[in-house]
Amino acid sequence: MDRLEALDEAVALIGEEGIAAARAPIEEASGLPNAAYNSQDWLSLERDRVFSRTWIFVAAEAEFESVGAQKPVEVAGAPVLLVRAAAGINAFHNVCRHRGAQLVDAPCEKATVTCPYHQWTYGLDGDLRSRPHFGGPGINSRFNGDAGPNLDLLPVRCETWNGCVFVNLNGSAEPLDQWIAQFVEIAGEYDLTTVRWAGKIDFEVNANWKFVFENYMEGYHVFSLHPALLKHAPMNTRWSGEWVDSVFHNGYIAPRLTAGRGDELPHYPGLTDEQTRAGRWFLVFPTFGVEIFADQFCVLTANPIAPGCTREEIHIFLIGDEAATGDRYLKARESMFAMWDALNREDLDALERLQRGRRSPAYDGGRLSPYWEVPTHQLGAHVIDAILR
C-alpha cells in the first residue's frame, strides 16, 4: 500500500474530521474516532504502515541463553521466529517453505528448526537441510547450504541494542542505533550498559494497544487508580511529559524511595541524590516503552493481536549481574516483580472500560485536559503521521 492508498483508507475509516481532530490543538481536539480503536481495517492499516516499517522490540537477548534457543513472536500480525545461532540471534518468517505451516509455536531449545507437518528440517542459519521422502518412499533430499533462496527460511531484519532484540519486518527502517539515539540522549544520566535482564511478566488486555500507551503516558489517573504509586510520587510532583520527535518522556522527583522503586536493589553508578529519587518513563514510537528508576530499566511493550486485544510484556532489567540473578537480592527482586504486577493490574479495568466505551456511537473522541493530556492526544497524531508518511 502506498501513501495515497493509505490516505484514502484512513479517510474512509475515520473521515477527514478524524484526521483533523488528531492534529488539532488540545483546546479544540478530541481523541481519535472509535474506528481507530475497534476496526480490523484500521489495525491492518497500522500493521502495514506503522508496525512493519519500524523497529519493534520482540524479546530480551537473555531469553536466548544457549545456541538453539527459539522463540516465536508476532510482528505487525506476521509470525516471526527468533533463533539463537552460534553467531547471534537470527529472525525468520515463522513459516515453512513447503506448504506454509507455522514452524514453531512455543519457546523451545533445539539444534534445528523442524516443521511438524512433513519434517522439513532447517539449520539455525535458516538453510534447508533435509526433506524426508520428498522424492518418493525412502528418498530423502539433503542439502549442505546449497538449497537456495526458494527453499531456505526467509530472513527478517533483526538487531540488538543493550540486551534488547528488535525486528523490522519490511527491512526499510533506519539503522537501529539511529532510531534509538534520541532516547539514549534523553536518558543520558543513566549508564544503560550496566543493566541485566531479570525476567518478564506478561498480560493479555482486552483493549486496543493505543489505550495501553495513552494510559501509560498520563499521570492524571494516578490519584484515582494507584494508591501506592500516589504515595511514592504525589500529584504535585507530576506533569504531562512531552514528545521530542518520536520519543515521549515523562518523569518526577519523588520525595523518597519506596518499595520496589529504588529502596533495596543496587543503583546506576554516579546518580545525584535528586536523580536517585527520579522516576522517568519513555515511549519510543510506536511500542518501545521504558521505565527507569535508580535501580531498574523496565521495558514495557504492547503488541496488538486484535483491535480490542493487546499482549503486554514488562521486561525487568536490574543494575549489575548480582541484582539480576544473585541469591542475595532474590527477595528484593520478588517484591519488585510483585510491585509491577500489582501496578499493571490496577490499570486493566480502566483499559477494558475504554475499549467497551468505544462501542458507543454517541462518543465523539471526548474533551481532553490541556494540563495532562497533550502528549496522550499527540500519540494519535503520531499514528496518523506514520500511516500517511
Ligand code: FES
Ligand atoms: S508444511 Fe512444513 S514440511 Fe510440509
Ligand SMILES: [Fe+2]
Ligand atoms: Fe496506570
